Amino acid sequence: MGKFFERPLVPDDLDRVEGKEKVTGTASYAAEYDVPGVHYGVLVNSSIAKGKISTLNTREAERSPGVVAVVTHLNRPKIPFWDNPPEQQDNKRVEGQEFRVFFDDTIYFDRQPIALVIADTFERATYAASLVKATYKKESPSTNIKNNLDKALTAKQAQDYSRGDKDALKSAPVKIEAQYTTPFQVHNPMETHAATVVWDAPDKVTVYNKTQATKIAQQDIMRTFGLKAENVIVHSPYVGGAFGSSSRVWPEEMAALIGAKKSGKPVKVMLRRDEAFNMVGYRPTSVQRISIGAQSDGTMTGINHEAFGSTSQYEKFAERIVDPTKALYNCANVSTSYRLVPLDMSTPCWTRGPGETSGSFALESAVDELSYALKMDPLELRLKNFAEKDPDNGKPWSSNYLKECYESGAKKFGWKNRNPQPKSMQKDGWLLGMGMAAGIYHAGRSPATVSATLRSNGTLLVQTSVADTGPGSATIMTQIAAEAMSIDVRKVEFQWGHSTLPPAPGQFGSQTTASTGSGVYDAVKALQKKIAGMLSGKQGWAFSGLPVEDISFADEMIVDKNGDKVSYDDALKELSVKEIKAEFESKPTEEREQYSGYSFAAHFVEVLVHPETKMVKMNRVVCAVDAGRVINKKTAASQVYGSMVWGTGIALMEEGILDHRYGRYVNNDFANYHIPVNADICHVDVLFTDKPDPILDPMGAKGLGEIGLVGFAAAVANAVYHATGKRVRDLPITLDKLL
Amino acid sequence: MTNDNTQDKQEQPGELLETRRQFLKQSSAITAIALVAPALVDAAEKKLDEKAADIFEKVPLSIEINGKQHQLSVEPRVTLLDLLREQLHLTGSKKGCDYGQCGACTVHVNGKRVLSCLSLAVMQDGKKVTTIEGLATGSTLHPMQLAFIKHDGFQCGYCTPGQIMSAVACINEGHAGSDDEIREHMSGNLCRCGAYHNIVAAIREVNAKGGKS
Numbered sequence: 032m033g034k035f036f037e038r039p040l041v042p043d044d045l046d047r048v049e050g051k052e053k054v055t056g057t058a059s060y061a062a063e064y065d066v067p068g069v070h071y072g073v074l075v076n077s078s079i080a081k082g083k084i085s086t087l088n089t090r091e092a093e094r095s096p097g098v099v100a101v102v103t104h105l106n107r108p109k110i111p112f113w114d115n116p117p118e119q120q121d122n123k124r125v126e127g128q129e130f131r132v133f134f135d136d137t138i139y140f141d142r143q144p145i146a147l148v149i150a151d152t153f154e155r156a157t158y159a160a161s162l163v164k165a166t167y168k169k170e171s172p173s174t175n176i177k178n179n180l181d182k183a184l185t186a187k188q189a190q191d192y193s194r195g196d197k198d199a200l201k202s203a204p205v206k207i208e209a210q211y212t213t214p215f216q217v218h219n220p221m222e223t224h225a226a227t228v229v230w231d232a233p234d235k236v237t238v239y240n241k242t243q244a245t246k247i248a249q250q251d252i253m254r255t256f257g258l259k260a261e262n263v264i265v266h267s268p269y270v271g272g273a274f275g276s277s278s279r280v281w282p283e284e285m286a287a288l289i290g291a292k293k294s295g296k297p298v299k300v301m302l303r304r305d306e307a308f309n310m311v312g313y314r315p316t317s318v319q320r321i322s323i324g325a326q327s328d329g330t331m332t333g334i335n336h337e338a339f340g341s342t343s344q345y346e347k348f349a350e351r352i353v354d355p356t357k358a359l360y361n362c363a364n365v366s367t368s369y370r371l372v373p374l375d376m377s378t379p380c381w382t383r384g385p386g387e388t389s390g391s392f393a394l395e396s397a398v399d400e401l402s403y404a405l406k407m408d409p410l411e412l413r414l415k416n417f418a419e420k421d422p423d424n425g426k427p428w429s430s431n432y433l434k435e436c437y438e439s440g441a442k443k444f445g446w447k448n449r450n451p452q453p454k455s456m457q458k459d460g461w462l463l464g465m466g467m468a469a470g471i472y473h474a475g476r477s478p479a480t481v482s483a484t485l486r487s488n489g490t491l492l493v494q495t496s497v498a499d500t501g502p503g504s505a506t507i508m509t510q511i512a513a514e515a516m517s518i519d520v521r522k523v524e525f526q527w528g529h530s531t532l533p534p535a536p537g538q539f540g541s542q543t544t545a546s547t548g549s550g551v552y553d554a555v556k557a558l559q560k561k562i563a564g565m566l567s568g569k570q571g572w573a574f575s576g577l578p579v580e581d582i583s584f585a586d587e588m589i590v591d592k593n594g595d596k597v598s599y600d601d602a603l604k605e606l607s608v609k610e611i612k613a614e615f616e617s618k619p620t621e622e623r624e625q626y627s628g629y630s631f632a633a634h635f636v637e638v639l640v641h642p643e644t645k646m647v648k649m650n651r652v653v654c655a656v657d658a659g660r661v662i663n664k665k666t667a668a669s670q671v672y673g674s675m676v677w678g679t680g681i682a683l684m685e686e687g688i689l690d691h692r693y694g695r696y697v698n699n700d701f702a703n704y705h706i707p708v709n710a711d712i713c714h715v716d717v718l719f720t721d722k723p724d725p726i727l728d729p730m731g732a733k734g735l736g737e738i739g740l741v742g743f744a745a746a747v748a749n750a751v752y753h754a755t756g757k758r759v760r761d762l763p764i765t766l767d768k769l770l
Numbered sequence: 771m772t773n774d775n776t777q778d779k780q781e782q783p784g785e786l787l788e789t790r791r792q793f794l795k796q797s798s799a800i801t802a803i804a805l806v807a808p809a810l811v812d813a814a815e816k817k818l819d820e821k822a823a824d825i826f827e828k829v830p831l832s833i834e835i836n837g838k839q840h841q842l843s844v845e846p847r848v849t850l851l852d853l854l855r856e857q858l859h860l861t862g863s864k865k866g867c868d869y870g871q872c873g874a875c876t877v878h879v880n881g882k883r884v885l886s887c888l889s890l891a892v893m894q895d896g897k898k899v900t901t902i903e904g905l906a907t908g909s910t911l912h913p914m915q916l917a918f919i920k921h922d923g924f925q926c927g928y929c930t931p932g933q934i935m936s937a938v939a940c941i942n943e944g945h946a947g948s949d950d951e952i953r954e955h956m957s958g959n960l961c962r963c964g965a966y967h968n969i970v971a972a973i974r975e976v977n978a979k980g981g982k983s
Contacts, residue, residue: 050919053927054911054934056862056902063861071856153856154847221866221874221928221962271864271928272962304867501925501963665922669965673925676964701871701960708957709966710950 062225072300076142080172080694097155100294111257127346172375172694183370188349195364200333203324211393215687216314222271225301244537251280268528270500275381308699312380350386361418395468395745421627429726432657433631440655444635461639464754470632470741475542479550480533497535503666515555541734558613634746645769659724659733674739682747836904851886862902873959876932883939902931917972925963946977
């Protein structure tokens, strides 16, 4: 363990294996399959956020040219799972009742789909959708979390937590207490959610969709329509960004499934950008209160973190908002609570750095506030409270190079040049601020099954259902396979993103390399063992009767202890087989249970704030990251660049704004919901500790997709405070809050 | 349904196109209606709403796409982007917002970058369109495509065709003189994965190598 990739055979800056398809436009996304006879489904959405549909008139739409069907709750086909009694609708993945599109006349959220119009062209379907008329029995919606904190509920996934003495911070000589809020943030992947559905038979369906988990999508569809696994085929090799928003099946997929069943035609549904704001998840809004107490030398004596997050009226969605508070600092007395506030909106879902991102904004802003109260350098304060083991459960870290991140990041950034006094530094007539923050993110690993096949042309085929929504997993899996098999990387063919391939966990929670990567490693090792066994079992040649462990694989040759060698393709010829295949289910080891596994980061941010207009410009960023062994330098750095772009958006611009009178988004497009553009981004230096974790998986890798985002928004807020002397606790930090 | 003379679909478009041509030959609208009216009545009697609609709704379009001339018949409401994606199956041009706010649909029209989602197909009559599918020369990738791969200028790949078409234009326009200038002139192309850093690196390199296209 840990030696793997020490001196990689495979270049550690390998270009993406699917790069050519992506730069030539030949990669096909969910709405781009050339399915013969495909029809276009366009949704009609409710004009109220809460109430009942009174009348729904589809006659004119049905008569419009090209229309083959209009599906509503009044004429939808029977859907076995939904039409079961409630006690038989137990979807293990949600707490509450999952949303059922076109189920009945109830409206739970604004612009809820009420009909799907299916026509032979997109334009005809779009026009006909405008002809559907509905009337409603309207009720007054509640969408403002701050007005509804008294209605907060607990969720199974979010129990109160306490260690040590809850009242310890009352007697602390230095204490800060503050409330932080974060708004609705919407994933907004560049590809809107889409699905193309073909019912091959009444009990057999093929779905081209946008999912981070073909197996979860397959199971959701099987359960809903009562189908066998082999009769639900989900293709999703190319996903145009997801960030958590494709971790379950959504209304547009169900609408396409129902519409295709009803019309008897293949149907594709692609959401408009405005529909992507309220139908396919988002990051819930939060209100958080944090108190931290410390001795005058900076030793933290108590932390209390109370969080409220929004959810829908029909499901309890809980994220990990208070988790960083439990594990980041060596503080004996910590208590957290997390309550859900149901609003008349669709259900939120995992959003990059789910929970940790909002929670760490509050925690790491509060730690910065504490540093000023203590008159202590914020980096020094963090080092003072560095946790040598996981303070949550007392387990040793599987690996923790956070101190090295602090050190290397501070050095690269020039933290020592910072004048601690707020509003003391300037550059070119702008106020200059330097801020920093830490990040922590759980290093997960789930079981993954992978198959590896050595073929007679000397190539290795590796297959698993894992998705690659952009992190570069297909490339990394190819590298791991080549390294494990000792084969030229160009001879590895990796297949992914298809439900008929062996089961892999969803690509979320920063666990893909650790889970599926281990699966690839183990499958290749199982294949080698199988080949060695077959060689040993064959009579009358060099390898006959050798113990399997004496046969090794190096430089595309199979070698025995005496130095006898045979190439991979010659071995297959000797054995008179065309290919040898092994499949292996890889699981976390028991040893892992004795350790606490996390990725860590230290973010250093420099901002410039215009003294008159208060415009904030990102000027310079250093992110130092401990994500274990880095398998691909290029794709790894890209993950951190991407997190920095997300963090910039969250800190400075992203906010889903609702008109609470109507429970309706007023900024559901890119002109009004701002995400960072190229000119908003500054230079970033990404530093990796690149030290293998000896416990978590054979590659020594920890998760990397989210860690760059956890704490980042706080680092920006802290830099803005340092520049201006103004503490903004309510994201995003728009200039009106600095005036 | 588009009628692409270079590759006829199952439906026979001849009759329809012929009627359309006759329609256009008439300078007087009254004459045109008089000519088409029997067909309309016939269509109505047979409840062939669609055929009547087709006659009125479609307009001929002569357009060169990636060096290939197309004679098409399209509804005036069809955008260039939907024509490319849904009728010609050139799905490299992406739909990210459909409102001209994201740049994923960027193509070149007569050598200039254009948002195909904000352009009606019929307005491109007689013009030359280049999409991402037409950027490479045979199997040889364009220098910008190679630079995007080398510098990891993408992750999910969805905004990538638009970024690349914009990047090529950015250099041709002379707007790639510095990183700041590149950032400014590439800010119409959103990337949610956050590959901006690497996109700038790719453009900088191609520009430094005099990579005009």
